[in-house]
Amino acid sequence: MRAAPDPRPARRRSGRASTVLASAVLLALLLGAQALRIHDDEDRTAPIEASGAASEPVDARSFTVEVVDVAFARSVYDESGFSFGGDEADAGAADGAVEANGVWVVVTADITAAERTLERVEAELETGEGTTYGSSGVSMNALGSIGDAFSPGIPRRGAVVFELPPERLASPSVRFNVFSGLDRRLSGSALVDLELSGSELKKAVDGAEEAVAVPQSEIRKA
Amino acid sequence: MPPLWKRLQLPYVAAVAVLLPVSVAVPWWLEERKLAESGAVPADPVPAQGGRADLAGSSWEVRGFLQDEFGEAEPPPPGISLVDVLFRAVPSDEAAAEKLLSCDFRAEDGRGRVWRPDGSFSTRAAVTEAGAVTPGLGGCADPEGEPLPPGEKAGVIVSFLVPEDAVDSLVFQVQVDTGSGEDEEHPRAPVAAEFRAEKKN
Amino acid sequence: MFVRPFTVRRRGTRGPSSRGCRMSPNGSNPREAVFRSAFNPLSGRERARGAVRRLLGAVRAAPGAVSSFGRSFPSPPLGPLSFPFVAHHLPDLDDGPDLPLPRTVRGRVLLAAAGAPVIALLLVALWLTGGLDDAKAVQFKTAEPGKAVQNKLLKATLHEASVGADPDLGGYRLEVRAELESLADEPVPASQLNTLFKVDFGRKDLKAETMRVRLVRLPDTELGDLQPKMPEEVVLVWTLAEGDPADDKIKTAEETFGEDFLAEPDDVSAQLAEVDKAEITVTGAKFEPGFTDPAKRWWTDDKTAGVYTLPLEKG
Structure with a gap:
């Protein structure tokens, strides 16, 4: 037996309209949230990157980095440190200099940890035309594997060294990933644009010095 | 017409309101204790x-x-x-x-x-x-x-x-x-x- | 007896026979008998007998018969009362294209019984001949020493090979002077180059173990990462050991880290005295995630990119 017709059809229709609207809004939010998800497992825990330019400190939350010098050279050598007693540092074995397979790029930067002590630095040079170069293991003084620690609030200046064919350089940037221990996941990373390109870059590369010393890292004024 | 509290499913809402925080908090507390014991996090001074x-x-x-x-x-x-x-x-x-x-x-x-x-x-x-x-x-x-x-x-x-x-x-x-x-x-x-x-x- | 006409059913209720039925001895409600007797000339028992007859007739019927069911079944009286019989038919095997398969159940059973051993034999033959893996490239790609061989990762040019005693580790090693240029866009750890080169001396008792890469311009340094698009002169170094190169079985933990690890390196001088050339295969490369590790790295794809046959300098 059919019931009596609904006495309030208008209310039911507006109720349906609000349901449709609410569903549409929720659906849009869902799609937006889904688009923000990172699907690749590896990318999800990759270092979190901040970018900036060489003329200013770049804040990567767990550390800040400021590039103070970019040098091009045909060969590099390790500057030896002070001996006991604080005598004159000798200029290092310039005859132990290593010739580049291309050109050496020596980037000096001040790295200051923010809240926790960090120990390891991994650096990469992005040429700006699609290739990435890792830092060279040739120099013992360069920032790299086990070295001195970066304490919060205390800037430490060190160099990272790259070797590459000069024709690959277009508009280089250096990525610094500074972390503690062995785990790089979700660590801080800063991509610093060296602000060198075109004729300025070419002039710098052509004027590459014969030999550049790579100093040991040292703490700087806070 | 059943009473208001029954219609709004209040007993079930109350159960969820109690159990949901518990089900989140208890494993978190246990894990925190385990980490503290293992020394993975610094001890609370x-x-x-x-x-x-x-x-x-x-x-x-x-x-x-x-x-x-x-x-x-x-x-x-x-x-x-x-x-x-x-x-x-x-x-x-x-x-x-x-x-x-x-x-x-x-x-x-x-x-x-x-x-x-x-x-x-x-x-x-x-x-x-x-x-x-x-x-x-x-x-x-x-x-x-x-x-x-x-x-x-x-x-x-x-x-x-x-x-x-x-x-x-x-x-x-x-x-x-x-x-x-x-x-x-x-x-x-x-x-x-x-x-x-x-x-x- | 009073026969109720078939009335319109009220919504939400079932038919009259579902309410408090009493079952009669032959399993049906006495009231049903009224309807049955009106619409179906055969009784329950007679209908069952008919069904069995149909089944036997289907099995016995000759292959190729169009519709075995229709044949042995007593043709029902036509008209609206005949529809209950159609509802009890077994499915008609007649629809679909005409295949040269047996129409009867027995025929199909016989075909399956005959075909199964044949299929089993074919599978065994397939397994014996290597299964469904990619066929190994039969065509050998010979490369001259000094000519480049290229795969997806790098361009390699092997020049010359020499074998001799290893002053650092004891034992013997194979050294190949080569040039490598990475075609990738990112640095590649030298450890990932290891699987791309395979060494074969043509003897079962001499094999090359893990490859290390040394830079010519820095003789004391092993290559860490191969940087992109930068040709490097290198020396590929393999430690030599006794044993069958086809013996790929994975070492157990005890074997790898047990006494073998610190044992003296093998003395393969006897075998070396007898060989005078080595075949070095450069395989193709692919960039993929690992089995348990989602990070992508370079692997060999087991296809040959080029094969160098290098004479061995001794000493």
Whole structure:
């Protein structure tokens, strides 16, 4: 037996309209949230990157980095440190200099940890035309594997060294990933644009010095 | 028409309101406890009363603080201070002295930044002459790396290099393991005490 | 007897026979009998007998018969009362294209029974001949020493090979002077180059173990990462050991880290005295995630890119 017709059809229709609207809004939010998800497992825990330019400190939350010098050279050598007693540092074995397979790029930067002590630095040079170069293991003084620690609030200046064919350089940037221990996941990373390109870059590369010393890292004024 | 509370499914809502926080909070609390026991996270420090604290069978007392006493060592660049904390530790027995080998120190400032001890100033003449223990990789041990003699007072000097602006708000934490950490039955279960700086300059 | 006409059913209720039925001895409601007797000339028992007859007739019917069911079944009286019989038919095997398969159940059973051993034999033959893996490239790509061989990762040019005693580790090693240029866009750890080169001496008792890469311009340094698009002169170094190169079985933990690890390196001088050339295969490369590790790295794809046959300098 059919019931009596609904006495309030208008209310039911507006109720349906609000349901449709609410569903549409929720659906849009869902799609937006889904688009923000990172699907690749590896990318999800990759270092979190901040970018900036060489003329200013770049804040990567767990550390800040400021590039103070970019040098091009045909060969590099390790500057030896002070001996006991604080005598004159000798200029290092310039005859132990290593010739580049291309050109050496020596980037000096001040790295200051923010809240926790960090120990390891991994650096990469992005040429700006699609290739990435890792830092060279040739120099013992360069920032790299086990070295001195970066304490919060205390800037430490060190160099990272790259070797590459000069024709690959277009508009280089250096990525610094500074972390503690062995785990790089979700660590801080800063991509610093060296602000060198075109004729300025070419002039710098052509004027590459014969030999550049790579100093040991040292703490700087806070 | 059933009553309002029944219509709104209030009993079920109440059940969810109680059970949901519990089901989230309990595993979190258990995991936190497990991590604390395993030593993966620093122990929650207990504030020292009157400059004294007891940790895992040893009594610790802060004897003094020094700032920028470089002696003959090369001073750091401007803006960076060297802070020395002098402790007196007395292990009550051999087991406590063994546990002191796991001693660890942190300095924390008001902003939440954390520093670890800096060992490069341990060769200052004043330190070596005082015969103090400067904890390194072997923890708080005698010069041969053996546990400290039980019942005897041992002077411990811990040095931190910190930015000048952090010195005023520094607190120092001492952490010692209460267990060996060799397996799950004997977790490290570290305990820690916190000492506030009263600067003597 | 009073026969109720079939009335319109009220919504939400079932038919009259579902309410408090009493079952009669032959399993049906006495009231149903009224309807049955009106619409179905055969009784329950007779209908069952008919069904069995149909089944036997289907099995016995000759292959190729169009509709075996229709044949042996007593043709029902036509008209609206015949529909209950159609509902009890077994499915008609007649729809679909005309395949040369047996129409009867028995025929199909016989076909399956005959075909199964044949299929089993074919599978065994397939397994014996290597299964469905990619066929190995039969065509050998010979490369002259000094000519480049290229795969997706790098361009390699092998020049010369020499074998001799290893002053650092004891034992013997094979050294190949080569040039490598990475075609990738990112640095590649030298450890990932290891699987791309395979060494074969043509003897079962001499094999090359893990490859290390040394830089010519820095004689004491092993290559860490191969940087992109930068040709490097290198020396590929393999430690030589006894054993069958086809013996790929994975070493157990005890074997790898047990006494073998610190044992003296093998003395293969006897075998070396007898060989005078080595075949070095450069394989193709692919960039993929690992089995358990989602990070992508370079692997060999087991296809040959080029094969160098290099004479061995002794000493």
